[in-house]
Amino acid sequence: MNLVLFDLDNTLLDGDSxxxxxxxxxxxxxxxxxxxxxxxxAFYDQYKAGTLNIQEFLDFQLKPLSRHSRKTLDAWHxxxxxxxxxxxxxxxxxxxxxxxxxxGDVCIIITATNSFVTYPIAREFGxxxxxxxxPEQMNGEFTGRVVDVPCFREGKITRLxxxxxxxxxxxxxxxxSTFYSDSLNDLPLLCKVSHPVAVxxxxxxxxxxxxxxWTIIGLRREHAA
Numbered sequence: 001m002n003l004v005l006f007d008l009d010n011t012l013l014d015g016d017s018x019x020x021x022x023x024x025x026x027x028x029x030x031x032x033x034x035x036x037x038x039x040x041x042a043f044y045d046q047y048k049a050g051t052l053n054i055q056e057f058l059d060f061q062l063k064p065l066s067r068h069s070r071k072t073l074d075a076w077h078x079x080x081x082x083x084x085x086x087x088x089x090x091x092x093x094x095x096x097x098x099x100x101x102x103x104g105d106v107c108i109i110i111t112a113t114n115s116f117v118t119y120p121i122a123r124e125f126g127x128x129x130x131x132x133x134x135p136e137q138m139n140g141e142f143t144g145r146v147v148d149v150p151c152f153r154e155g156k157i158t159r160l161x162x163x164x165x166x167x168x169x170x171x172x173x174x175x176x177s178t179f180y181s182d183s184l185n186d187l188p189l190l191c192k193v194s195h196p197v198a199v200x201x202x203x204x205x206x207x208x209x210x211x212x213x214w215t216i217i218g219l220r221r222e223h224a225a
Contacts, residue, residue: 003174004100005160005189006127007181008111008118011199012097014220015088017121018061018113019044024080025064048202050184054112054152059144062135065116066144073116073142081120089124093219096180097125106174110160112152112185116142131159156189180217181205190214 009016022040025031039060046052065073100107108129109122115132122130133152136145148162149155164170171177177193179186184204190196198209198216209216 001174002100002103002105003171003177003193004105004107005177005179005193006097006107006109007179007183007186007199008109008121009113010182011180011219012093012109012125013085013088013121014090014093015084016044016113017085017117020084020088021080021117022061022064024076024084028076028079030068030076031064047185048183050204052152052185054150054155058114058133058146058150062114062142062146063144065114065135065142070140070142077116077120081124085121085124090219094125096219097127101126108160108163110151110156110179110189112150112156129163131156131163153185154188156186157192160189184208 006012009018019040022031022036026033026036026040043052043057043060047057097107106129107127108131109118109125109127110131111118112133114135115130116135118132119130131151133150134147136143136147149158151159171192176195178195178197179190179193180197180199181190182198182200182202182205184202187205187208196209196214198205198214200218200220201209201216206216208214
């Protein structure tokens with residue numbers, strides 16, 4: 001039995017769903033462009049640099065969910081999927097996921113992005129299991145707060161271990177464990193699996209992957225042609 005973990009943003013997606021969600025809300029006039037666009041870009045730059053304060057970012061990202069009904073948010077998300085997400089899913093990424101699903105591997109998307117944004121994306125890939133940052137809900141509506149450990153950096157290890165423990169598994173129960181990721185932020189979990197794969201890696205991750213003989217692949221459009 002093999003375990004396959006996929007990071008989502010800039011790995012399976014040729015872009016970042018967290019960033020795109022805020023840009024989408026700005027585009028449809030829900031968030032003020034002048035106030036939010038600069039902040040959104042700043043948080044994204046901090047993430048790429050490995051300096052993101054996850055609590056500050058989650059406060060920025062989740063507060064808008066608390067200001068609107070779930071029915072309204074779900075309707076916006078369908079438009080978001082059509083306009084922002086489907087165009088950044090490459091056939092190469094779809095083929096990679098399909099290959100692992102057809103092999104009978106246990107496949108999980110594990111992402112720092114919240115589950116409201118990412119659950120429909122996981123379904124689009126046909127992946128049943130999602131481990132994501134969980135926004136708190138009360139009576140079906142979002143509060144703007146987080147439940148459990150954010151699924152970020154070492155938090156991904158914590159959340160994965162919880163998920164496995166609920167099924168009476170550990171990483172050692174799998175013949176092979178693979179993690180596909182683009183980001184230096186995922187180095188803690190990449191170092192835990194038996195087969196780390198750097199996907200479109202940033203400079204820090206590429207250097208680490210080359211030093212340790214990890215597989216390096218590309219799933220972006222320039223690699224998919």
